[in-house]
Amino acid sequence: MESETLKKEKSDYSEPFDLDVLLGALKKGIFGKNVIFRDTIGSTNVFLKELAQRDLPEGTVVVADEQSAGLGRLGRQWFSKKGENLLFSILLRPRIPPNRLFVLTMVLALAGIDAVQKMSGISAKIKWPNDIYIGEKKLGGILTEFAVKQGVVEYVVLGMGLNVNWSPQAEHRLLYPTSSIFLETHKKVSRERLLGNLLKRFEAFYEEVLGEVNPGEGFYKRWNEKSAILEKSVVIETGKERVEGVAAGIDQDGALTLITTEGLERKFVCGDVSVQLNASEV
Numbered sequence: 001m002e003s004e005t006l007k008k009e010k011s012d013y014s015e016p017f018d019l020d021v022l023l024g025a026l027k028k029g030i031f032g033k034n035v036i037f038r039d040t041i042g043s044t045n046v047f048l049k050e051l052a053q054r055d056l057p058e059g060t061v062v063v064a065d066e067q068s069a070g071l072g073r074l075g076r077q078w079f080s081k082k083g084e085n086l087l088f089s090i091l092l093r094p095r096i097p098p099n100r101l102f103v104l105t106m107v108l109a110l111a112g113i114d115a116v117q118k119m120s121g122i123s124a125k126i127k128w129p130n131d132i133y134i135g136e137k138k139l140g141g142i143l144t145e146f147a148v149k150q151g152v153v154e155y156v157v158l159g160m161g162l163n164v165n166w167s168p169q170a171e172h173r174l175l176y177p178t179s180s181i182f183l184e185t186h187k188k189v190s191r192e193r194l195l196g197n198l199l200k201r202f203e204a205f206y207e208e209v210l211g212e213v214n215p216g217e218g219f220y221k222r223w224n225e226k227s228a229i230l231e232k233s234v235v236i237e238t239g240k241e242r243v244e245g246v247a248a249g250i251d252q253d254g255a256l257t258l259i260t261t262e263g264l265e266r267k268f269v270c271g272d273v274s275v276q277l278n279a280s281e282v
């Protein structure tokens with residue numbers, strides 16, 4: 001006979017998003033003022049970038065139950081299932097120099113793993129620069145897009161996809177080993193409360209980041225503690241080059257410091273990182 005857990009895993013966990021629950025959680029914050037929900041959308045990032053060019057205020061949030069053309073980094077697609085995961089983008093207009101923008105991706109990743117921990121008990125890690133991992137499996141990803149005019153940041157759109165109540169199947173054509181909160185815990189989590197918790201944390205971190213020339217020692221320490229690649233042998237592919245080395249740390253601007261196999265110290269602000277397995281682990 002099929003166990004209860006198995007039956008649960010096979011059932012359909014799709015549920016419409018309850019916007020009122022999210023708005024209740026976001027009262028008084030910068031993210032509660034302008035929340036746009038769409039049942040189905042092409043991509044929350046593409047939609048919000050269009051709005052960003054029309055003077056929409058900082059803090060605008062776009063959430064969708066489904067994306068027909070969800071985007072990942074480097075032109076990849078982002079797959080999800082209707083009503084089961086979190087798909088959202090936020091609009092920021094930070095007064096920081098463009099070379100510090102990557103800090104915001106790290107801050108969103110940190111807010112994401114903290115909220116996931118709080119709501120589900122899962123201890124996820126950041127795979128620099130934009131992935132959230134649980135063990136060897138991807139739980140979420142961030143797509144950071146921005147516009148800079150004459151050296152001034154006009155807007156930043158941070159989009160996040162987080163696998164919540166999903167049971168990814170083979171037919172989903174996923175590019176990576178993928179997990180979800182449900183797969184890890186066998187418990188369903190309220191997407192609205194999770195997003196509310198995440199945005200509240202992000203807001204607190206964001207204020208801290210804006211208030212300082214460099215993000216506080218606390219952030220710097222925490223995203224290194226929560227890094228899935230620290231002190232590991234990695235390969236970074238930037239599109240222009242492929243560099244091997246050991247991940248030595250993530251600096252206060254969110255850049256990765258790599259000690260290359262030639263012994264050089266190099267910094268990267270973006271790229272695709274893969275961890276190399278030791279011979280004994282293969």
Ligand code: BTN
Pocket residue numbers: 042043044045046067069070071072073074076078086087088089130131140141142143159160161
């Ligand atoms: C990645 O891991 O490559 C980044 C994935 C980002 C996916 C999210 S889902 C919400 C937002 N809208 C998009 O089209 N992409 C981001």
